[in-house]
Amino acid sequence: MAERTDQHEVSAVGDTTLLRLVWVSRAAEPLSAQELDRIEERSRFHNEAAGITGLLIVQAPHFYGIMEGPGARLLARMEVIITDPRHCRVHILREEPATTRRFVNWRLFRLPGVASPRPDGPSSIDFIIDLSHRLG
Ligand SMILES: Cc1cc2nc3c(=O)[nH]c(=O)nc-3n(C[C@H](O)[C@H](O)[C@H](O)COP(=O)(O)O)c2cc1C
Numbered sequence: 001m002a003e004r005t006d007q008h009e010v011s012a013v014g015d016t017t018l019l020r021l022v023w024v025s026r027a028a029e030p031l032s033a034q035e036l037d038r039i040e041e042r043s044r045f046h047n048e049a050a051g052i053t054g055l056l057i058v059q060a061p062h063f064y065g066i067m068e069g070p071g072a073r074l075l076a077r078m079e080v081i082i083t084d085p086r087h088c089r090v091h092i093l094r095e096e097p098a099t100t101r102r103f104v105n106w107r108l109f110r111l112p113g114v115a116s117p118r119p120d121g122p123s124s125i126d127f128i129i130d131l132s133h134r135l136g
Helices: 033-050 071-082 124-135
Strands: 018-027 053-059 062-070 087-097 106-110
Touching (some): 018 071, 033 062, 033 071, 033 106, 062 071, 062 124, 071 087, 087 124
Antiparallel strands (some): 018 062, 018 087
């Protein structure tokens, strides 16, 4: 099951405040290309309707998400996402007010999976944390 994080539970922001969330999770089971297509299609539909922009990186078995949008609507969508049984261990790495949007649309990027992370190279989790810091 997906986990709620403390950071998520203590959120109290107004609907008009622009908020940015950075999160990671792990696929509960390997997802087929068709299932990813479906996630992409539903995400684009709902995110556009809610004014949410950002990205979702899929690098099996991990997902890395950055989402930005009006606070209440973003958290409402995140509520749906974290309870999605197709992934688990959802951790919100950053949750912060944003002054400007860094993404124009919401996009999904599929990266080749890594069988075993390279011990000498930056892991994807470091990459997404670094990216989120550089976004400011
Ligand atoms: C890793 C992952 C990321 C997702 N990201 C989003 C998202 O950004 N926006 C969204 O609306 N749904 C996202 N979803 C899908 C939602 O959990 C949910 O299935 C979907 O919004 C339901 O849409 P429907 O009620 O129209 O079928 C994601 C699911 C997974 C597994």
